[in-house]
Amino acid sequence: MNVSVESIAPCRKLVRVEVETEKVEQTFEEVIHEYRKRAVLPGFRPGKAPRDIVERRFQQDIREDVRERLLRDCLHHLLKESDLRVLRTENVEVLQFDRGQALQALFTLETEPEFELPEYKGLPVKREIRTVTDEDVERALEMLRQHRVNYVTVDRPAAAGDVVVVNYTATIEGRPVLEVAPEAKSLAESKGFWVRVDGRSFLPGFGEQLAGAKAGERRTVNLLIPPDYPDPKLAGRPASFDVEVLEVKEPVLPALNEEFARSYGAENLEALRAGVRRDLENELKHKLDRQVRVQLLRALLERVHFDLPESAVETETRNAVYDIVLENTRRGVSREMIEQQKESIYEAASRSARERVKLNFIIQRIAEKEGITVSNEEIQRRITVLAAMHQIPPDKLLKDLQERNALIQVYDEIAREKVLDFLQQHARIEEVPPDQMPIGLATARP
Template structure:
């Protein structure tokens, strides 16, 4: 076997493989022997048909399987001989193949990038020195109370802090609004049991005209909608509302007592307070580690330069675009709004993909250098967790992933995560005073 390797692009190689006549003949003989063992011909038991008859009957199949076997075996031998680390096989082309003649074929492959590892031990990072104070705990408890805010009916006139339950009828120049302005305005025409307040209005200055009203009271309101009002038919229109107040409701926040604690799943106020403190402390640890991870990732990515396989970048970019579009859809953006952002989505996705792919190759090399391994138990625990997330039996998930080839990807992801943990745990951490109140902090590093 003769092998030549040509560099044809970033992380791309062209392998030319030539096999002599003897290698080709050995391939034919091996495949023919296998056919002789299993071939079934009329009048003969399986494996008992004469060789010449089997060869004539299955000549095409023997030739095709021999070609595939030779390409497979010789390619693997060529990779081992040239010490090439394959990332992706792009194309296989048979140049010449006939019995009794030398064989030639080419394989276009992407290879893993070659580079020297940067320093990954004792990477200097700076994090905010945060602790959970008593005030933090009390603020969190107050936020919990506010989340449970409700409204109760009161027998008095409305204040600016209340909400009202109303019935209303809307007209423009004495004509029902939908007849005057079109069907798109029908939701404004006769709302019943509608809640209005400072945060929920039927139009500008609507609720302010009802402050001081009590249950059973009727008022006539004039509302002028601005020229840029979202419902185009209403823009610039003055609408008359005949309103009847059904109820006045005031907001109330439950007290921090035993009943509230039990509602939150705690046995007592002190148990609730202790649970809140623990949650806040876990959040501080989480934010601290994210700061370390972000800085470690950027140090590794910026410390070394090397080419990346195009296939890896394209695949990761595609995954990132898909995820971003899905997130925008969940936030309620229309297809047209997403289309308007497509250039930004793609360019930012490319940037994120570049960092992730580059980081993964660095972490893979660190795992090799440090002999980091993933145990079967760790894989099993992750698959159990994944099965729980997807709401399928673990055994079914494993079979599906074995069939699709996803298991190797799972193993690689766990290996890279362990390599990152190794580097992060060794980082040289310096603490600094926390940023000003209201700082959102740093987001977790993508893909790591």
């Protein structure tokens, strides 16, 4: 087999292949023999029909099978014997093929990018100096108390921090909301709606205007719908709410005592404090490790440049667009508004997709060079964890992943984590105070 390779574009190769006449004839003989063995023709026992009759009867099928077998062998040879890293076959063109002739064909292939790995050991990164303090623990305990808050109905005017239970109907510039935006049913009207008396609950300015209100009172709340409101028909427009106050409720926090600790499964208050501290320390370690890994990935991206295969970028872009649209839909953004923003969504998805595809190739090459692999046991453990998270049997999840050819994604995720572990172990880490961290990487309090 003669093979010549020509680069016709970044990550695209034109491969010329010639299979010698002898190999073509040998393959014809093999295929004809197979057809004779399984041919069922009138007047002959299975497998006993004369060769010339079988050839005439199945001439076109035999020719097609030989052609496909030779092309498949050519591709297998390219993958196994050449140094090409083939992602997909874009096109196959047969230039010559017949009995007594050599097969000549052109393969247009998309390949992985060609690049030299940058120096990836000893990458300089910064790690924030931060520890869990007693104040952090007390703040976390206060949040636990907030999770167990009890709201008690009171007979007094509403004050800051209270919750007011209301019925309301809304208009936009004097028109019912549903006339302006038929999809905005929850904004148009609600009954038994809980709103906190502050500037953050529901719409900005709504709760504040209920300060001093008592049960049985009616109030008119006037405000501007936020300009970033999901429905563009309402965003930035003045709204008026006719509000009937049903109840005023005061939040009552549980006492921080032994009984409270036991409600969270701790033996006593000190045990609860110790558990909270451990959780905060684990959370902080995760954040600080993420700081380091973000810097490592940035460093890799900056240290090497190469062209990317467009099919990989297109696939990753589609996935990113899907994730962005799904997240916006969960946030209540209307389909109309998503459609209006489709160009900016695509641009953002394309940028992030190119970075992810580039990093995937770099990390894959590092894994190959360092002999970093993923075992079947590691994949099974990850599937068990994922199954527990989604509350489905591991066997069912495994079957689903196999049917969707998605096991490779689990493999890639584990391999990526192992490569990042390796890079972090070999990085030059400088411990610095928070104000010396790269922009956007300093942690909030744990």
